[in-house]
Amino acid sequence: MKYIHTNIIAKDWKKLSDFYIKVFHCKPVPPERNFKGDWLGKCTGVINASLKGMHLLLPGFDENGPTLEIFQYQENEYKPNPVANREGFGHIAFYVDDVEAVLEEMISSGGTTLGEVIRKEFGKGTLICVYAKDPEGNIIELQNYEPKNI
Secondary structure (H helix, E strand, O other): OOOOEEEEEOOOHHHHHHHHHHHHOOEEEEEEEEEEOHHHHHHHOOOOOEEEEEEEEOOOOOOOOOEEEEEEEOOOOOOOOOOOOOOOOOOEEEEOOOHHHHHHHHHHOOOEEOOOOEEEEEOOEEEEEEEEEOOOOOEEEEEEEEEOOO
């Protein structure tokens, strides 16, 4: 058994994919997907399902690693504004070298802040993290852990 992907249903799959490619250096995994048919409706439980999108290889993994699957259905259902404490899937997290710099890149690429950057001492180091949102409101945690110099 192994983990293979996390799916995001997008309003605009191309624009959202570009955001993750630019900010988090995800790499497209061809081909672009364009699925429809009875088989898709049966699998997803969505009547007359039709979707387009792509998989993006997550940073830090080789070509067989897990992906971020960004799809857009022909007809999407509305979602409420994401908040960090809503039940269900909450966020995806990226370990980054510089939390503040990546947060700035997120914002300049259409993302928004949700929380503020914090520094918290834990054991033998300092956790630096913040929650933010991609251009479609999905929550992303940025984090780094700086070990103490002893």
